[in-house]
Amino acid sequence: MTGQVLPSPWQTIDLESILDSAADVPVYQQIKDYLLERIHAGDWKEGDAIPSEQELSKQFGVSRMTVNRAVRELTAEQVLTRIQGSGTYVAQHKYQSTLVEIKSIAEEVHARGHRHRSELHLLERAKASELLALPFGLKPGAPLFHSVIVHFENDVPIQVEDRWVNPAVAPDYMQQDFSAITPNEYLMAAAPLQGVNYSIEALSPPREIADMLHIQSKEPCLVLKRRTLSKGQAASVVTMWHPGSRYQFAGSF
Structure with a gap:
């Protein structure tokens, strides 16, 4: 229409x-x-x-x-x-501040007076698996964008961001320079937030995640899984791995 x-x-x-x-x-x-x-x-x-x-x-x-x-x-x-x-x-959109604040990792680091940088490990066009298609409400095989980025605070890795993005909501995702802008910053501008679902759990990282975070695979990570909605559909599904010894979640109501 x-x-x-x-x-x-x-x-x-x-x-x-x-x-x-x-x-x-x-x-x-x-x-x-x-x-x-x-x-x-x-x-x-x-x-x-x-x-x-x-x-x-x-x-x-x-x-x-x-x-x-x-x-x-x-x-x-x-x-x-x-x-x-x-x-x-x-609907009155109150969940952005009362549930979890959607902030860029770069903004968090700069707020602590520290230096942020990132390394792009993967940026690709892919097809949704049967499992991944479900949270997006798409058919298996539908096109998606996929990125894996490591974020550093004062040159210490604090987050691996494994993100899948719906091209219908953010068509220019693949053209972004993620050394200058974070995926979160781009998506907040390109796909205004309508809703968010998230969970936090402690998990042992796979070997490739542990290597990117410079930790042992037996060290537990705090894992934030988040699905954001925009324009009436799922915009992105992201899994963010944080070394438990270097990171904590905090907030207040």
């Missing part, structure tokens, strides 16, 4: 005229795209109510079940929020 002028949400629309250019895209996805376009354009701001499922069903000329799937997925992605007995609203 990108680039097309869409009618008011209160009018019935001609699906054939609007969806001709996206015939291979499921209708529920096109409804999601339409809702996202209206939100990104500022037509609906945080806290604003969107049209009801019944109104959207009439507008698109499809079943309410189809509309429900689009709204349900956007709710799961924290783009929308439902209030029982009231309606569906554009």
Whole structure:
């Protein structure tokens, strides 16, 4: 639906005229795209109510079940929020500061008054495995960008960043100079954050990770796994390895 002028949400629309250019895209996805376009354009701001499922069903000329799937997925992605007995609203984005602050590792290092540098070990175009396709919501074999970068603080390695990126969200990822900008800094500008899922656990590193961190493979690492959402889809999936003897996570609510 990108680039097309869409009618008011209160009018019935001609699906054939609007969806001709996206015939291979499921209708529920096109409804999601339409809702996202209206939100990104500022037509609906945080806290604003969107049209009801019944109104959207009439507008698109499809079943309410189809509309429900689009709204349900956007709710799961924290783009929308439902209030029982009231309606569906554009979500208030509070999770960025209350759950985990998304900061560049370079920013963290500089805040401590130290020197940051990075080494790029891998930058490639790849195809999503069956396991990796799942968090992206893509089909196995779909194209992805992949990078592996080691970050240093005062020339001591403190993080191995193993990142997979959705080309649909960040098409210029492969053209970046990651000695001058971190992937996080580029993605925060190219793919505005809508949501984040993360976990932290202690793991023994594989040999190649241990070598990059200059530690023994038996030394435990703090491993942060994070999936970020932008533009209604998964933007990146990253695993960040930190030597337990040199790094800690801290925060407050």
